[in-house]
Amino acid sequence: xxxxxxxxxxxxxxxxxxxxxxxxxxxxxxxxxxxxxxxxxxxxxxxxxxxxxxxxxxxxxxxxxxxxxxxxxxxxxxxxxxxxxxxxxxxxxxxxxxxxxxxxxxxxxxxxxxxxxxxxxxxxxxxxxxxxxxxxxxxxxxxxxxxxxxxxxxxxxxxxxxxxxxxxxxxxx
Numbered sequence: 252x253x254x255x256x257x258x259x260x261x262x263x264x265x266x267x268x269x270x271x272x273x274x275x276x277x278x279x280x281x282x283x284x285x286x287x288x289x290x291x292x293x294x295x296x297x298x299x300x301x302x303x304x305x306x307x308x309x310x311x312x313x314x315x316x317x318x319x320x321x322x323x324x325x326x327x328x329x330x331x332x333x334x335x336x337x338x339x340x341x342x343x344x345x346x347x348x349x350x351x352x353x354x355x356x357x358x359x360x361x362x363x364x365x366x367x368x369x370x371x372x373x374x375x376x377x378x379x380x381x382x383x384x385x386x387x388x389x390x391x392x393x394x395x396x397x398x399x400x401x402x403x404x405x406x407x408x409x410x411x412x413x414x415x416x417x418x419x420x421x422x423x424x
Contacts, residue, residue, distance in 0.1 A: 253320065255280045256297040261287030291393035291400045294378075298392075304385050308378045309423075314342065319422040322355070323382035326416040330359045333387040333412035337422035339380050351421040358417050365415040369405060374415070376405045380423060387411045 257270040257280060270282035285296055294308055305324065309315060319337070327335040342348055360368055368374035378401040391407050393400045409415065 253279050254301060254303050256301055257282050258293040258297045259284045260289070260293040260296075261285060289395060291395045291397065295392050295395075298388070301385075305382055306385050306388060307382050310379050313379050314424045316422050316424075318420075320382065322418065322420050322422065326357050326418050327382055327384070330357065330414065330416045332359060332414040332416040333384045334365075334381055334408070334414075335416040335418065336374060336381045337418050337420045339375075339423045340421055342424035348424065353420050356419045360415045360417060362409070362413055365409050365412065366406070368417075369409055374409075374417060376402045378405065383408065 255277075257273060259267045259270050259282060267282075267284055270284070274280045274282040281300070283296060283300060285293070288296075290310075297308075298306060305327070307320065307323070323335040323337060326332070338353075340348070340351070360374070365374060369376060376399075388408055388411075391404060391411075393404050397403075
């Protein structure tokens with residue numbers, strides 16, 4: 252029950268062909284080709300054609316762990332939340348990553364606590380370590396042409412959410 256939308260944002264290299272090849276290999280994958288408009292425009296385009304009840308934004312330089320969506324989905328559903336978030340670690344080319352120990356602890360923040368956590372950076376403002384209910388993000392577009400576009404977007408989405416599940420699971424690199 253997974254829909255993957257690969258957005259080719261006018262890439263001048265072999266990315267368009269790679270997206271098409273992946274779409275041929277797996278019926279859950281769809282390639283969307285558009286003129287270059289930047290990260291926000293690509294995210295907006297992908298969201299616009301998506302059909303699922305839950306949404307996540309994974310950037311081209313991210314590596315998600317095999318259980319990423321399952322763990323975030325289970326945390327969201329089990330706690331009746333609108334958003335679930337996980338930890339991440341930065342990885343660099345040529346760097347060996349040791350195994351990560353995780354207790355899979357989950358805390359639930361109400362809207363006020365989630366907003367406070369966002370302000371003091373206990374809850375990261377990035378969008379790529381989260382799973383969202385579509386109903387919470389519907390109609391909130393990323394501002395085109397801005398750096399750190401996910402910061403303003405995240406405040407709007409947290410402002411709409413009732414509860415946020417935050418797990419210590421390290422779900423992406």
